[in-house]
Amino acid sequence: MIGRVKAQTVETGKLLADWIEDRTGAVSMMEKFLYEPVPKRGAWLYTLGSATLFLIVLQFLTGILLLFYYVPTVDHAWNSVYYIMNEAYFGQLIRGIHYWSANFLMAVIGLHMARTFFSGAYKAPRELNWVVGVVLFLLVIVLAFTGYLLRWDQDGFWASVVGIKIGSYSPFIGGYVVNFLIGGDVIGPATLSRFFAIHVWLLPAILAPLIGVHLYLLRRHGEFGSEFEYTERLAKLKERQRLEEYERRYGLGEEEEERRE
Amino acid sequence: MAELQKDPITRSDFLGLGVIGAVMGTILTIPPVAFVLTPLIKTEVEGESDVLRTWERVDHVANIPEGEPVSYVIEFPIRQTYGDDRIQEESGVSQQEFTVRNGVWVSWRDGQPPEVLGGIGEGDEVSRDQIEELTQHLNVMNSTCAHLGCPVRWVAEVEELLCPCHGGLYDINGEHIGGPPPRDLYRYTFEIREDGFIYITHEFDGDPYIV
Structure with missing residues (x-):
């Protein structure tokens, strides 16, 4: 009885997977993205990229939650953060995760870059992935900088003043940079709006597709080290995928299936 | 091909x-x-400012002490994204509510008040000659460091203005004597009026970018 239900469920599941696969190709895409040979030596170091991705996803999720209460105006910004921290349920947790994962993000990105650098993973054919990664790193730095002002407390305010004024030392365009960033010639409501727009809309919108490009390039060339250290494992994996593909297309003979069971 | x-x-x-x-x-x-780029075009090309050119009262000259500077927080009304006077009035939001707060250091040159100050108290009418004499001896400085904009504070033991961020040093006249700042503290355009009070407007002897 249980065996039959199980078999039926598996059958239905296969039908559903096949149906979706036929129409979207999602199943084979999932397989392509999930199966990846990873060098055995120093395997933990290869999790740093995933850790970065995880922390960025946390930033997106908690950031969206914070937007439910945060008010980006000079007279309410600080109060709304105070409300999040003291009155909203789990507000401290949500904002704490946003704050701490932002801090850890910088550290983890540094480690991720160091791993890439010292293992030589930026070399051909992965140069462009290094370039995309550096752009992502710069975007995250600007995100951290713009997020600091949104608290609108003494700490964030003066740090931003110093940060913006560093921009005033750019040759020839110093004044323009400052006026563009603060939205006028004095820090005020426009400054907060600008930093809010940059932090919440502009940069995440650039960041998300670039992460996609970063991952695509990673999958295109594979983890560094896999191709010459693990050719054997790679060959086995290819063989297995080939067999599975064959199985899915033509199905197995009745006898074969029975024999397997 | x-x-x-x-x-x-x-x-x-x-x-x-x-x-x-x-x-x-x-x-x-x-x-x-x-x-x-609207704000950039308005300020850099058209020369508009968000800070209204009002004259704000600081303090009476008789209250400026000898030998050390004294600090004030002065608020200037600003016009930024909230529209002009007519819009503010119609929406019921006063422009005066939106201000920029400036830290201001006021001191006598080298800490020495001029002799004419002796006879002036609050409520006295100050003559034109006295005003001229007083104006020449008064320093009215913005408190943000000329380096990266942190507010400077007076350290009485060494009689210097010190920036807490990167160690910029200024003397009592706001003249740069050490550390990274490229110039002296920014000075306000100020005037002493006949009632003996100091008035300042949001205008400097240079472009401090953010104040």
């Missing part, structure tokens, strides 16, 4: 595409760029 020639593009086609491309590009680019 051979493949490209299969679908040849004539010279006039090429020119036409270029012209249309340029026109479309311009139409699509100018509005968003100008939109985002």
